[in-house]
Amino acid sequence: MSHHFPAVLFLLPLFAAISMPVICLKHPDWSRPIALVVLSTMVLISIPNLNNVIHHGEVRYAFSGWAPPLGIEWVADVLASIILVALSLLGWVALVFAGPLSPKALGGRIVHFYTLILLLVSALTGIVFAGDLFNLFVFLEVAALSSYALIGVAGGRALFAAFRYLILGTLGASFYLLGVSYFYVASGTLNMADMAEKLPHLLHSKAVVGGLLFMFIGLGIKMALVPFHSWLPDAYTQAPESVSPILAALVTKVALVGWVRIIFWVLGARVIVYDIPVLLLVGVLGTLAAVIGAVLALTQRDIKMMFAYGGISHVGIILIGVSQGNQTGFVGGVFYLLNDAVMQAALFFWAGVAIFQYGVRTVEDIGRIGKQDLWLIGTLIVVAMGMIGLPPTGGFFGKWYIILGALEANNYVAVGAILLSTLLTLAYFVRLFEAIFRQTPSQSDIQPDEIPLSFKLSLGVTSAAVIILGLLSDPIVQLLLNKALPPGL
């Protein structure tokens, strides 16, 4: 039974998404309970799946019994299963958060919203589990299509941002597909495990080098790595408040997981092509992204824009971690990825509540949030500690292990970049807090309504998770070190 879990985790949201427009044709109110039930079931299955994978080793699921490399394969190892637990939990919290917002923020298109969310979740599950490169492409595109539609679902200014995202995202997908076809032409296979056996003999081939480069460009666009990041801030800022948390938390991170799979599981960690270690290239781009993203975040006025650039800089930090070529750095990078998903969700929840309750969009307006609003101020302090990387939050331990890994590799530039981006993160949060606490009495006259319970719940759960991840950092890091390392690292 338990070896069917990975397939069930993918098929459940997919079939729910397909059948939802039919079921909810006459009863639009049913869409929210259905989506919540599906996501709760996913949480309930993903945890025993993780437990099963930890105790009995990875599950390789061949669809319809066609054995790989000819059939389609699902690989649920510890890394994928951990990411999946985070994915379904965050999806669930994002749905809870979307409840009171959605009718207003989406212009009545509730059924569309929940259908697309379920489709997005199933596609992201597909990316995490996919055992061959072409399926990865298909699920990347399904996830991207549902993100374009989700951003544009409410109309208005978001439409143009969604269109730009679509143009760049499709270009990225084309590059990735081109890379996959180069790999296929060179090796004659698409299955990741099969290709990992064949590639070491082919590394001198120009087709493999070109394919790798095209794949990196394609996935770089999808994960908003710095030279290719221009679609992200506009898209996430203009997206409806109920949509941006789930996109910011999951989409770029899952594309990053796909890239980690390709470099560590398909190519092998120590690969050197034409005297250039692949990891060095990834590390240099990560270093640039970590610093440039944080600088751009500091210059923003719009708070959602600021948080979006913060996310871009964190993609860079994660890449620095995984590219150190040692176990500490890799584990730190993966642990930071989990933390970053939680923190991005929390920040966009926060921005959503601030916009919904106080109409705050820019740093200047933020003084309208009263000091007495303990939920907003308290959660912002906790999440800011995580983003800056102060103990006892998970952000601290993630950065700690990444820096340890960089020191182990004698990579002082990377250490400097992380410290610099930490300082810049501190600076833009100081800007936010200064604006909040400098408020004049006249501004605090506004007495807003009580914050709805679901907002409190989603803000509370994510900021608690930031601290819990920090407190539990030791067991999680040990688990990653013992079970989730790629072969040969």
Added chain:
Amino acid sequence: MGEVFTALLSRPNFLAFVILFLWGFYIMVTRFNLVKKLVGMYLVQTSVIFFLVSSSAKRGATVPVLLSTTDPVEAINYTNPLPHVLTLTAVVVGVATLGVALALCAAIYRTYGSLDEEDILKRLE
């Protein structure tokens, strides 16, 4: 340099792919009309699909249906069917993307009354 050109000329399918890809990319970057951008985008997608299909071609090979059930199978006699199957999926993905893109275009036109990027940017401010 000459070596590169002879290598390109001996692979006309690759040359055609590169021309189509760059042409599409050029249209995407230089045109302000959103529908023209989509035409460029579709050209880029199609060029990649063309490359994938053309990689399966073999001189003197036939369709991948067994010629005889008794003789041993010789792979050299048949074109590779797998790229065609991949292409089918990639075409479906491309069409879905185009559908979403056209829907977005229609919604943008209804909202802003224009499909010109510069007009829309002016109205956004």
